[in-house]
Amino acid sequence: MKFIVLNGTTKNIKQHSMNLAKIERIKNAFPEIEFKIYRISNEINKIAANESYFLDILSDIKNADAVIWSTPVYIGLIPSELKRFIELTFDRDFQHYFANKPAVVILSSIKLYDTVAIDYMREICEDLNMRYCGHFSAGMVEPVDLKFIKNFIADVNNNFEHPRETLPIKKSDYIFKSSDVESIKYKKLSSSKKVLVISDKLNGKPLDGFTDFLKKICPDTMEHYDLNDLDIKCGCISCFECGLENRCSIKDGFVPFYKNRVMRADVIIYLGTQKDRFLSWKWKQFLDRRFFSNHIPTLIGKQLLCIVSGNRIDGRTIFNYFEMYSQLERANFCGAVFDDAKDDQAVAEMIYKSVKRSLELSELEYAGNETYLYEGARAYLNESLEHYIYSGLYADYRYYKKHNFKRLSFAQKIGKSIILNLYELKTVREYVFYDKQCSAIKMKVIDLILGIAYRLRGRAY
Numbered sequence: 001m002k003f004i005v006l007n008g009t010t011k012n013i014k015q016h017s018m019n020l021a022k023i024e025r026i027k028n029a030f031p032e033i034e035f036k037i038y039r040i041s042n043e044i045n046k047i048a049a050n051e052s053y054f055l056d057i058l059s060d061i062k063n064a065d066a067v068i069w070s071t072p073v074y075i076g077l078i079p080s081e082l083k084r085f086i087e088l089t090f091d092r093d094f095q096h097y098f099a100n101k102p103a104v105v106i107l108s109s110i111k112l113y114d115t116v117a118i119d120y121m122r123e124i125c126e127d128l129n130m131r132y133c134g135h136f137s138a139g140m141v142e143p144v145d146l147k148f149i150k151n152f153i154a155d156v157n158n159n160f161e162h163p164r165e166t167l168p169i170k171k172s173d174y175i176f177k178s179s180d181v182e183s184i185k186y187k188k189l190s191s192s193k194k195v196l197v198i199s200d201k202l203n204g205k206p207l208d209g210f211t212d213f214l215k216k217i218c219p220d221t222m223e224h225y226d227l228n229d230l231d232i233k234c235g236c237i238s239c240f241e242c243g244l245e246n247r248c249s250i251k252d253g254f255v256p257f258y259k260n261r262v263m264r265a266d267v268i269i270y271l272g273t274q275k276d277r278f279l280s281w282k283w284k285q286f287l288d289r290r291f292f293s294n295h296i297p298t299l300i301g302k303q304l305l306c307i308v309s310g311n312r313i314d315g316r317t318i319f320n321y322f323e324m325y326s327q328l329e330r331a332n333f334c335g336a337v338f339d340d341a342k343d344d345q346a347v348a349e350m351i352y353k354s355v356k357r358s359l360e361l362s363e364l365e366y367a368g369n370e371t372y373l374y375e376g377a378r379a380y381l382n383e384s385l386e387h388y389i390y391s392g393l394y395a396d397y398r399y400y401k402k403h404n405f406k407r408l409s410f411a412q413k414i415g416k417s418i419i420l421n422l423y424e425l426k427t428v429r430e431y432v433f434y435d436k437q438c439s440a441i442k443m444k445v446i447d448l449i450l451g452i453a454y455r456l457r458g459r460a461y
């Protein structure tokens with residue numbers, strides 16, 4: 001049997017890749033299988049520039065018995081370089097090399113928002129017509145359960161595949177043109193709030209219609225930048241130098257742009273074409289580089305709006321991603337506007353209303369509503385950072401210690417201990433939870449002690 005491993009680490013050969021360490025262990029456990037590993041992210045420029053090399057990889061995939069996608073989670077998705085490989089496959093119509101190939105996804109991460117990446121990779125496998133056989137999300141130092149691989153081998157032999165979760169993705173040739181829009185209807189919005197529009201004009205459809213329309217309706221404070229005109233040398237190289245003091249080791253224009261433009265805006269509009277199930281790799285590169293701030297939110301209280309040329313029905317990952325991302329950054333997600341109405345007037349109307357509303361929310365200083373996506377991550381990071389500083393994330397540690405770690409005061413500890421001990425008693429539980437009567441004196445005593453204890457402990461939320 002021959003397995004092809006498509007690996008997404010951006011670490012260089014001298015660094016220790018957690019993903020490749022997991023693959024090495026699998027290799028040793030199954031010597032009867034031949035594994036061929038491609039370090040896709042490391043070689044992405046060669047793959048993009050040299051089609052015969054790209055075709056060599058693809059023929060290897062075609063001739064193999066199965067494929068393992070082995071990738072780190074980068075800001076809730078896969079690294080931009082691996083995403084580019086997927087985009088190149090679709091752009092050049094090379095999907096057939098993957099057709100019917102059994103595939104699993106093995107992730108290495110701290111399991112923060114790994115589910116978004118898992119859903120995305122499953123969509124990709126389905127779009128490539130691969131036979132998707134599941135995923136294994138492993139912590140950075142957690143090995144892959146070998147039973148998972150045994151099961152995968154059985155799946156390969158049994159021609160198994162999970163039932164599809166998604167409908168095939170639909171291509172759209174529609175291009176929004178603002179010149180056809182009744183312009184008298186849309187007056188310039190007036191606001192002192194700073195609007196920042198960021199686009200990717202090179203990877204996808206022309207976006208001039210959107211940028212012209214946004215220039216027409218946004219307040220004079222609006223600034224527009226295209227990712228391709230910025231000085232961004234590469235994606236995140238996973239050196240973790242940022243862990244100490246949030247300083248990025250890559251010397252280019254990204255961090256100054258991010259700090260001086262993105263972090264100072266009030267309303268941020270991300271504009272792009274849907275590429276496979278997300279925005280482009282160029283967009284993902286921008287999002288990955290944001291990691292210089294590790295898990296410290298950078299967009300607190302800002303409004304984030306996405307404008308996407310694509311089909312909403314294929315946009316599950318886009319919606320999930322930006323909801324997650326907004327909560328990670330503590331921004332308010334104002335939604336994603338798609339142009340699938342394929343009607344210039346209708347698309348303009350949706351954009352106008354969404355931009356107007358984002359400005360109103362910004363005037364209100366509405367910071368958004370935190371759900372489990374934030375609370376879960378905060379609680380998890382609190383625990384992890386307090387007990388095991390991941391890969392030297394000292395800047396995170398200092399930030400979370402100052403802002404988030406929940407330390408109980410002496411009075412809170414007393415209150416908590418009284419509550420826990422009192423609920424050990426059956427009479428108390430029955431009285432409190434089931435309204436079961438006991439003697440009047442007992443009830444008074446329980447009410448009094450619990451009342452004092454809850455006051456000491458304070459509200460949990």
Ligand SMILES: Cc1cc2nc3c(=O)[nH]c(=O)nc-3n(C[C@H](O)[C@H](O)[C@H](O)COP(=O)(O)O)c2cc1C
Pocket residue numbers: 008009010011016017018019020071072073074075076077108109110111112113114139140236237238239288289291
């Ligand atoms: C740019 C960047 C973004 C990351 N984002 C996430 C994330 O969103 N969730 C997570 O659980 N881990 C995240 N991580 C941690 C990596 O997934 C983890 O370190 C992984 O094991 C690295 O694999 P590798 O050593 O094979 O490159 C991120 C790391 C980097 C460098």
